[in-house]
Amino acid sequence: MFGVNDIPKFFLAFFLVLPVISFIHEAGHVFFAWLMGGRSIKVTVGSGDVLFRAGMLEVRKYYFWYGQCSFDNLKRNHHLANILIFSGGALFNAITTVIVIYLIENQTLDPNMATYQFTYFSLYYMFFALLPMPYPDGSYSDGKIILDLIRNKKQSGEQTYRVQWNEEQKQWCVLNHDGELVQTFEEEEKALAKAHEVAQSNRPSRLVNSKNDKEVEVRNYPRIPL
Template sequence: MFGVSDIPKFFLAFFLVLPVISFLHEAGHVFFAWLMGGKNIKVTVGSGDVVFRLGMLEVRQYYFWYGQCTFDNLRYNHRLANVLIFAGGSLFNAVSAVAVVYLIESGRLESGMLTYQFTYFSLYYIFFALLPMPYPDGNHSDGKIILDWVRNKGQAAEKTYCVQWNEEDAQWQVLDHNQNLVEEFADETQALEKAHEVARRNRPSRLLSSEGGQEKEVANYPRVPL
């Protein structure tokens, strides 16, 4: 039963153990995103104003709540790659929890409140990460995204944006996934900048460049693992 003496333990778990578990979770996403050739990898721990940045890591004011990993331009942007990336967070949580249990069982680590909270909240984190459900803000759980990829719905969810040259108007056109005109530019660089902005904002997406009937992928922007 929860009593007054358990309150300090609760705060210890909330402000110390949970952020560590969250960081390990994001590290799992990062590892597989890097393995699949992802670029511009960035990890955000917490929410609110930015406290500091260190390389790819960004720590925010409320460091104990929320976390996400962003990356662009996967070299291997296929079903298995995406399943591994989104399962990576829970996999790292599971491996770290099993490692702690093994160290305790082998007598190399002393069992205590911190080890109990670490293993307990790791399993808690894994459960809710893999539970296939949509979130109110429009994001999806890792489990929901994994399920979509297993069902071959992941690729179908991608929006394709295109920059192409229009001979009649002598303009570079930015087209959305429905081939509707977003904006026209005389300069190709400006058109690409606008297309990158739109595609990045509407993940998951791909950006193509088309000229003379030839299409090539310029960038891809996968979903953001939480």
């Protein structure tokens, strides 16, 4: 039964163990994103205002709640690559849990409340990450993305945005997935900047530059693993 003496244990789990587990989870996503050639990789731990940044790590005010990693321009942006990236978080949680259990069984680590909480909440984190479901904010769990990829679905509604030269009007046009005009520019750089902004805010997406009757992928913006 939960008693007054258990309150410090609760705070230990909530403010120390869970953030560590969250960081390990995001590290798994990051590892495979890096392995697949991802660029601009960033790990966010927590939510709210930014407390500090160190390299690719960003820690926010409520560091004990939520986490995600973001990246773009995967060199290997195929189904298997994305399955590995979205599986990476749960995989790293599973590996670290097995390591902790192994060290306890070999008496290298003493079984205590911290190790118990670590294994318990790691399994909890894995379960809800891999449970294939949509979240209320419209995003998907890692499991839902993985299931869609295994079913060989296109990246869950991936949009393609284009920057295209209009010879008649002598303007650069930014077009959405349906070929509808978003905005026009006289300079290619400004058109690309706008297209990047739109594509990045509508992940998963691709940005293509249509020039000289050829389409060249400029950047791709995969979904953000949680």
